[in-house]
Amino acid sequence: MINEERRPLTLGILKFADVPESQKFISFDQYLLCVVSFAVLTKPELYQFVFDLYDADQSGALDEREVSKMSLELQSKQFHFPANVTTAINLLQGKEGRAALTPDDGLVDLGEFMKFAKSFPVAFYPMMNMQKNVRESTLGESYWSRITANKLKVQELVRYMRRHQGAIPQLSFRETVSSLFSREIFNIRKRAGELYALELAQRHRLDTREVDGN
Structure with a gap:
């Protein structure tokens, strides 16, 4: 109903209604809660949504494993412009000659993540496009x-x-x-x-x- 394929990034929207990813069907109330909560996110809130989605241990910082998982899914060829997203993500990981973030402890906290997102919003194009699809499919x-x-x-x-x-x-x-x-x-x-x-x-x-x- 929202013109998105089933994948880890898109399943993240289910968290708004505490729906487990293994659940095959959701109620209309759960669907409505997920759609409305996601559709009204501002850009900073959308970035934080991505951060929280990959902060699996809820430590308040992304470690190398969590950043790698996020990078892999954001660069999926299922999305448009994967090359642009890849370039931005490589900057985050320091693979383009300079790192957009260079934390001494190897962790990326929310403040550092938001700074990166503001400087390289193209890295989050898949989520922005998903929000656009959700909005267009529900009320416009x-x-x-x-x-x-x-x-x-x-x-x-x-x-x-x-x-x-x-x-x-x-x-x-x-x-x-x-x-x-x-x-x-x-x-x-x-x-x-x-x-x-x-x-x-x-x-x-x-x-x-x-x-x-x-």
Whole structure:
């Protein structure tokens, strides 16, 4: 239904609904959860999805074996432009005369991985293309692009609120005009406020536990 062959990379989407890869059939609810969760990922979240997918031991870093497995599957000839992906992956592994990442301990942590992904996004073309196929097969690319754009706006507002003790910025003139015809701006700001309030509540619970522990 999403125009993708069954392979390790594509099976990773099942993790959103905790579906084991050995399961032959999934319910509609599981399918919906997988599709929606994957379709709304921003680029940084998509990169982290790949990182988590290959961090098999959940150590927070990719070792040589995990990087090799990721490289092998990203370079599959089943994908378009495998040569471009191979070149980028070789840079990650230091096979092109210079390494994009040169950790002293031979491990690639999330920060280093994200830095590589930002510099060489072509290495992750297979996952981006898969997301494109998922979106086009369910409601269309324009719909999901709008949802993702709103998600980024919510995240930006939450960051602003963290820096300004919970204050939310005033509406721009353009936003004020837009809000007269649509509730989208209102919903974005409402969602940001809810997420910020949730963060405060979680922080308060942690602080309370620390006090009780002492």
